[in-house]
Amino acid sequence: MLTSEVLVLNAGFIPIRITSVKEAVCLLTSEKAVPVIEEDRYVRSPSLSIRIPSVISVVGYSSFPRKRVAFSKLNVIYRDDMACQYCGRRYSMKELTVDHVIPRSRWESITGRGLNDDFASWKNLVCACRWCNSRKGNRLLDEIGWALLREPFEPEYMPHLVISHDKAERKGWLPFCSVNVKIIDVIPDGARLPLLHAGARIV
Ligand SMILES: [Zn+2]
Structure with a gap:
């Protein structure tokens, strides 16, 4: 007690x-x-x-x-309320991954920027369930007709x-x-x- x-x-x-x-x-x-x-x-x-x-x-x-939010995979998952940003469903932590919205192999040609320029950042990482993550693979959302639940952002707090x-x-x-x-x-x-x-x- x-x-x-x-x-x-x-x-x-x-x-x-x-x-x-x-x-x-x-x-x-x-x-x-x-x-x-x-x-x-x-x-x-x-x-x-x-x-x-x-x-x-x-x-x-x-x-x-109040503390500045550390950039980490786990905090990306929290920012997104443990909901896959592709299918919108919420999962327990062990079913969740983070996914690069614009994949590594496409980053430079799509954005004209280097991999050290925001590729691994709050803006390009989202929480994704492992099923959506593997279905998406190296493709862009436009190419498969998917949309993000909401635009990724850097949380202030x-x-x-x-x-x-x-x-x-x-x-x-x-x-x-x-x-x-x-x-x-x-x-x-x-x-x-x-x-x-x-x-x-x-x-
Ligand atoms: Zn999903």
Whole structure:
């Protein structure tokens, strides 16, 4: 019970991290935080009886972490919400790849630019399911009558926390998750957790 997760908001009610009930209770009893949502269960000790929080707000801390988004394959997949930009379907991480929209063999003739000039960049990489990726091969979208779900772009900012929809709903966190949180349907499996940037947490 004490290891159960608690969503921590800053003073402006923006989610900044996830903590344990144990740490949350410490913050509450030392008056560094106030409860926002509480469960019907209690933590009891001889000197203390306190309702278990599921959301707390830290007193006096109103900033939140914003970091430049590192360019990586995993962040391309996140930018595209884990949806294949060709067929539009969403998949779990193990079915997803990134694809060069203009393939390597065509880049110089199509764009008139060298491979070191934006070929491997936010603008030319999209999330693709492995089936679409292999069907597309070295062809251009025009040649096979495909279109991108949306134009690839460099994200200015990505949220600090990734939380599954199920968990956010179950714990009553959803109303707080519009800023600094990315809600996803499926938490990717496997040991290699995709990171938005150093320090991002996936819960
Ligand atoms: Zn696809």
